[in-house]
Amino acid sequence: xxxxxxxxxxxxxxxxxxxxxxxxxxxxxxxxxxxxxxxxxxxxxxxxxxxxxxxxxxxxxxxxxxxxxxxxxxxxxxxxxxxxxxxxxxxxxxxxxxxxxxxxxxxxxxxxxxxxxxxxxxxxxxxxxxxxxxxxxxxxxxxxxxxxxxxxxxxxxxxxxxxxxxxxxxxxxxxxxxxxxxxxxxxxxxxxxxxxxxxxxxxxxxxxxxxxxxxxxxxxxxxxxxxxxxxxxxxxxxxxxxxxxxxxxxxxxxxxxxxxxxxxxxxxxxxxxxxxxxxxxxxxxxxxxxxxxxxxxxxxxxxxxxxxxxxxxxxxxxxxxxxxxxxxxxxxxxxxxxxxxxxxxxxxxxxx
Numbered sequence: 001x002x003x004x005x006x007x008x009x010x011x012x013x014x015x016x017x018x019x020x021x022x023x024x025x026x027x028x029x030x031x032x033x034x035x036x037x038x039x040x041x042x043x044x045x046x047x048x049x050x051x052x053x054x055x056x057x058x059x060x061x062x063x064x065x066x067x068x069x070x071x072x073x074x075x076x077x078x079x080x081x082x083x084x085x086x087x088x089x090x091x092x093x094x095x096x097x098x099x100x101x102x103x104x105x106x107x108x109x110x111x112x113x114x115x116x117x118x119x120x121x122x123x124x125x126x127x128x129x130x131x132x133x134x135x136x137x138x139x140x141x142x143x144x145x146x147x148x149x150x151x152x153x154x155x156x157x158x159x160x161x162x163x164x165x166x167x168x169x170x171x172x173x174x175x176x177x178x179x180x181x182x183x184x185x186x187x188x189x190x191x192x193x194x195x196x197x198x199x200x201x202x203x204x205x206x207x208x209x210x211x212x213x214x215x216x217x218x219x220x221x222x223x224x225x226x227x228x229x230x231x232x233x234x235x236x237x238x239x240x241x242x243x244x245x246x247x248x249x250x251x252x253x254x255x256x257x258x259x260x261x262x263x264x265x266x267x268x269x270x271x272x273x274x275x276x277x278x279x280x281x282x283x284x285x286x287x288x289x290x291x292x293x294x295x296x297x298x299x300x301x302x303x304x305x306x307x308x309x310x311x312x313x314x315x316x317x318x319x320x321x322x323x324x325x326x327x328x329x330x331x332x333x334x335x336x337x338x339x340x341x342x343x344x345x346x347x348x349x350x351x352x
Contacts, residue, residue, distance in 0.1 A: 023348025034345035063160035088150035174347030197297035
């Protein structure tokens with residue numbers, strides 16, 4: 001989705017004068033940057049960065065961190081495609097009578113408030129016609145809305161870092177875009193789910209074949225695990241963060257406490273995912289054949305295995321750099337260790 005009315009191909013230069021398209025994914029715990037060179041039909045990764053946001057950082061300090069993240073990889077005063085997500089962003093899949101794009105834009109002036117929980121005058125709207133609906137004379141429409149205040153604050157944050165915002169895309173759709181660049185087309189009529197397991201939330205996007213038809217943002221992520229470990233065990237944040245990635249194995253009692261607390265949080269997340277899957281399957285009379293995942297929480301094997309068992313399906317991963325060449329000055333092995341965190345950034349950088 002494009003929230004800026006006037007957009008164009010994002011062309012920026014790094015210090016080696018390579019023309020790049022830059023994806024900027026500002027999360028709650030880190031900033032992810034992906035720079036792709038798309039000259040002559042090829043896609044080449046020329047730079048990337050994952051910069052941790054220090055705990056306690058306020059909004060006023062974010063611009064400096066973003067600027068540092070760009071400078072560390074030699075991107076000076078660029079433009080960037082920016083991800084948006086969270087409770088301030090709403091996506092709905094609706095059916096409307098067939099009409100063209102201009103008619104749809106006018107119709108949504110009157111129809112949008114039926115589908116979004118925000119005041120119409122306080123949001124930025126965008127829409128996409130997905131094709132004909134099953135009902136005669138109807139079409140499927142993807143409707144997206146984001147609070148103006150949120151959008152404006154994001155733009156100001158990035159612009160204060162000396163970066164111009166080009167395209168704004170909703171994070172789960174950037175994730176979906178990354179998948180389609182790396183993988184072949186999906187089978188028409190089959191259900192596929194994509195999970196973005198992040199720090200503060202889990203993105204759920206479900207498609208039938210290549211067409212997305214359900215999206216939900218569950219406000220449970222790695223942060224909830226850390227907070228529950230701190231509360232339940234009376235430990236500091238840094239120690240809790242370490243336990244998320246590596247359960248202690250020397251102290252049996254401590255190990256059991258960590259496993260119990262993490263399991264309780266992941267059980268809550270899995271229940272919400274199951275509800276989303278059930279809603280999709282009932283509405284579209286289609287079962288989900290495959291589930292793909294990405295994001296920082298995928299690096300914890302115990303979490304992935306637990307979700308697998310509860311959902312009764314395998315959780316598949318994909319390499320977002322599968323069809324992207326890696327610049328000679330970058331290490332593919334290093335990239336492989338963080339690729340799941342760069343998925344949204346890749347999807348953003350693929351946008352023109």
